[in-house]
Amino acid sequence: MQDAALQLFAAKGFFATGIREIADRVGVTTAALYHYMGSKDELLIEIMASSMTQLIRTAEESVATADEPAAQLATLVRAHVGYHALDPLRSMVTDDELRALSGQPRARIMKLRDSYEQLWAQTLDHGLASGVFHVADAKITRLALLEMCNGVDRWYSAAGRMGPGEVADLFADLALAMVDARKDGQPIRLSNLGCTSAEQVLKIARRALQEIGYSD
Amino acid sequence: MQDAALQLFAAKGFFATGIREIADRVGVTTAALYHYMGSKDELLIEIMASSMTQLIRTAEESVATADEPAAQLATLVRAHVGYHALDPLRSMVTDDELRALSGQPRARIMKLRDSYEQLWAQTLDHGLASGVFHVADAKITRLALLEMCNGVDRWYSAAGRMGPGEVADLFADLALAMVDARKDGQPIRLSNLGCTSAEQVLKIARRALQEIGYSD
Amino acid sequence: MQDAALQLFAAKGFFATGIREIADRVGVTTAALYHYMGSKDELLIEIMASSMTQLIRTAEESVATADEPAAQLATLVRAHVGYHALDPLRSMVTDDELRALSGQPRARIMKLRDSYEQLWAQTLDHGLASGVFHVADAKITRLALLEMCNGVDRWYSAAGRMGPGEVADLFADLALAMVDARKDGQPIRLSNLGCTSAEQVLKIARRALQEIGYSD
Amino acid sequence: MQDAALQLFAAKGFFATGIREIADRVGVTTAALYHYMGSKDELLIEIMASSMTQLIRTAEESVATADEPAAQLATLVRAHVGYHALDPLRSMVTDDELRALSGQPRARIMKLRDSYEQLWAQTLDHGLASGVFHVADAKITRLALLEMCNGVDRWYSAAGRMGPGEVADLFADLALAMVDARKDGQPIRLSNLGCTSAEQVLKIARRALQEIGYSD
DNA sequence: TATGAATGAGAGTTCATTCAT
DNA sequence: GATGAATGAACTCTCATTCAT
Structure with a gap:
């Protein structure tokens, strides 16, 4: 159902x-x-709330596996993109149907969304404070990153040329470029980041999604 | 109306x-x-078709003012972001309500959208062919760029801290970073691009929007 | 409708x-x-509120034509019975469907009903205070009177043997007997009350009902 | 249930x-x-039929304890009012929900109701024939009496000031006044009627109600 | 006995649209 | 040009009831 x-x-x-x-x-x-x-509304609410909750969990668990700003951002991007690519329909609905809600349910979802975006803000702030990231405007950059990653569910198809992990890696590199991540003057990219593969993050995302009805 | x-x-x-x-x-x-x-549907179709048509015109006119790949991409981003920031409501509706249409009208809008995305593809291809851009995957990069720029209408507010031109410039720089635009080993950014200001593009966008009901 | x-x-x-x-x-x-x-509920609310309002008006206008307790009670009974006999359907719905309402509309109708019953309480109190009525319990007597008169709409038929005026007169006499109306030791009845005929009260009731859709 | x-x-x-x-x-x-x-309908039918049956039994048994018209009417009123005051909910449902039924069940309940009203008609006729009662119209008086007594279940509360017996007695006196019960020119009231107390009738009513689920 | 699942029918209400005036 | 009235279709949701387990 x-x-x-x-x-x-x-x-x-x-x-x-x-x-x-x-x-x-x-x-x-x-x-x-x-x-x-309960009702058509509740059906949507449950889909959105569970999706947001598991996205947050996925992101938190994933980021905890990285210990420095660039790796954390890469992981966050991988988690987000992986989650969206694994179950694009769920993510599309969660992203696009907020305006169908009102009152308390709407507030509930917005609160979840806000707390998720806080993760991004913290990760970016962390990287800026430690001098690893270099951006002209923190807020605009965060919004650009988020929208870029959110867009994945709008075009990703499992039948396509790439798997979720490959897309996640490509996006992680794009994100590192956007924040101009540098160490000792050298650009940081996935290739020189000594960070685990996308598969680990995908495993976390897959498990989180399975708890709310995702299969395969 | x-x-x-x-x-x-x-x-x-x-x-x-x-x-x-x-x-x-x-x-x-x-x-x-x-x-x-004619009908509620036609109302939507006209909004979407005129918006897409003018976006394409804005982009084409703008890009024609630049003569090399990096400047062309920056101009394209500025045009897109400027257009979306000047009239976010129109852009939101145009981006989000495609699924409300079906049949011929839907095909008509999709064709416009496709031809617009061709502009991006050409610009990217041009930059890659001339060795200025360096990306891992041309298609994924194009999608990432487009979604990042499309997102502007979801959060931009005229009442906010920044004007359309400022946001356009920030995004142009992000785009140049994403495609890793380089000349003689040096990263290309707006600051070293000797390209006209965002205002010129905004003027084009504003004029295009005015033809379909936009004011102020 | x-x-x-x-x-x-x-x-x-x-x-x-x-x-x-x-x-x-x-x-x-x-x-x-x-x-x-507006809605099915509003349809009922309007029927009930207008009916109660006009009943109150009818009663007030009628009672104002009498100047002593026994005549006032007789007039009140005539007004009530006449109103209910002239339009039994409206009165039945108004009496019986209160529980179909809730919240504010219910409170509104209950307030009207309470203010109507106040007229009866005042008339009874007046007669008791002036020593004309003699009852064992004022409240119980009022309730008995009201329910007796309310019952008219449950059995009265315009096709029957009697007109509204005749029934009204019979009920007025019953009411005077119930309150044991006496003057100088002699029972007061319609026949020795020197009070105008039922027709005058019926005219008032008919006019009141016509304002809310009653005809003939 | x-x-x-x-x-x-x-x-x-x-x-x-x-x-x-x-x-x-x-x-x-x-x-x-x-x-x-059996069904929701049957649930209602059983409630109504049993209630009417026991009301008739209560009335018949009670009236049999009196041997002259005034006492019989007083007893009938006491039985009716007592029955309605002891179990107002049952009586309300039985009185008000007849229109929820149709066909055979409806006819069945109406037959019971008619036969109950026959008791009243007989008692009134008896009193009129023996010259004890003096009414202008027998049928109207019967209807007035019945509706007055039926009304009890609409306002009576066990938590109130009076017990069922007290209300029954007050109503019996009101009924005697309504029929203008007289003997040798003197009004007959409960006080000069040498008839048993309301308690005896209440005992009968209580026992009858207990057979159909009433307790305390 | 008792239940979880399921149903057909129908509830009140709103919709985009039309058309005589 | 513009309106008030009207429509058919569809909406979300609830109803009393049944039945395999």
């Missing part, structure tokens, strides 16, 4: 999706749907 | 906006609305 | 009446109904 | 009460409910 809703919400948007369509896809009547869910 | 629709579509989304709301905001009856417009 | 609703609410009750039935009886679609009404 | 239904039907009405609410209050699932009851 959550799966069917996810696919439809992602394809057509929350408002354009009728519960009859969800029921049809599940193969039951609309009345049966209401045995398992 | 287009203005009212634009604001509501941007704030609540196409499906969540009723034509009664649009009529209320304009101060007429819904029946009167149908004297000026 | 109010008429159709009134008949159905009276016959089947508010909850058992579907708006599709109302629409059918009016001869339009349900959507058309919503041009004229 | 009957108890839970009774309380809910009385508080919200038959149609406004869902069987899920009944099940919740009983503490079982709705499916379990259907092991004990």
